[in-house]
Amino acid sequence: DVKVTQSSRYLVKRTGEKVFLECVQDMDHENMFWYRQDPGLGLRLIYFSYDVKMKEKGDIPEGYSVSREKKERFSLILESASTNQTSMYLCASSLYRRDLNIQYFGAGTRLSVL
Amino acid sequence: AQKVTQAQTEISVVEKEDVTLDCVYETRDTTYYLFWYKQPPSGELVFLIRRNSFDEQNEISGRYSWNFQKSTSSFNFTITASQVVDSAVYFCALSEISSNTGKLIFGQGTTLQVKP
Numbered sequence: 001d002v003k004v005t006q007s008s009r010y011l012v013k014r015t016g017e018k019v020f021l022e023c024v025q026d027m028d029h030e031n032m033f034w035y036r037q038d039p040g041l042g043l044r045l046i047y048f049s050y051d052v053k054m055k056e057k058g059d060i061p062e063g064y065s066v067s068r069e070k071k072e073r074f075s076l077i078l079e080s081a082s083t084n085q086t087s088m089y090l091c092a093s094s095l096y097r098r099d100l101n102i103q104y105f106g107a108g109t110r111l112s113v114l
Numbered sequence: 115a116q117k118v119t120q121a122q123t124e125i126s127v128v129e130k131e132d133v134t135l136d137c138v139y140e141t142r143d144t145t146y147y148l149f150w151y152k153q154p155p156s157g158e159l160v161f162l163i164r165r166n167s168f169d170e171q172n173e174i175s176g177r178y179s180w181n182f183q184k185s186t187s188s189f190n191f192t193i194t195a196s197q198v199v200d201s202a203v204y205f206c207a208l209s210e211i212s213s214n215t216g217k218l219i220f221g222q223g224t225t226l227q228v229k230p
Contacts (some may be wrong), residue, residue, distance in 0.1 A: 008158075031216050040123070042205060042220040050215065057220065058217070090159065095214050101209055101216040105159035 003027070006091050006106040013113050019078040021109050023091030030096035032074035033060075033103065034066065037088040049074055050096060081113045115189075116141045118208050120221035127196055128229050135191040135224045137206030145211040148189045149218065150184065153203040165189065196228045 007022035025032065031050050035043040035058075045058030047066040055066050063085060067075040074093075078085055088110050092103040117140040127133045139148065150162040163173060165182050171178045177194045193200055203225050207218040 042222040108157040
């Protein structure tokens, strides 16, 4: 079974703090994704990566950055957390091949910025 | 532009009722994939099905069935004889082959509550 693990289920941070959300997958997937989920808006893509050290912006990258130093790990960074970044964050991974592009998700991190 | 619309925000049914979750999509691509995911209260999105745009056959898996109609750009999901364990948020999603990234475009989600 594919396993995508997010380091924290719940996180509470203060405005202005630098926040790291970590995601690890164990299936040697090339693609990794970070989404945020908000009520009524579904999931929106923040950033994705298709290889080590490669990254591309998604639909809402402002206020976020990412790091992928190893194939299995994809980190989401909030450089200076703000209250409007309070949300549920979901990590996913998939194979690169388009015909095998099912994304597998972690359990999510619910972040509150006070 | 690509878009996925799940017009039903919340649905409430009583156990054993059948329920259909609607999904309408927009895309300019002729080749694409459609997905359904389930998000139970635990939070993790669980993959249910992927359908290729060239395959319009309906699919049945136990109590779950999916109706794909390209003519109406719809990919609806029916749960027969619903159970309390079906209570979850369900997401429909679209992936375009031309994007070459595997990026998914999600609908807003439908919250299904099944009461005993």
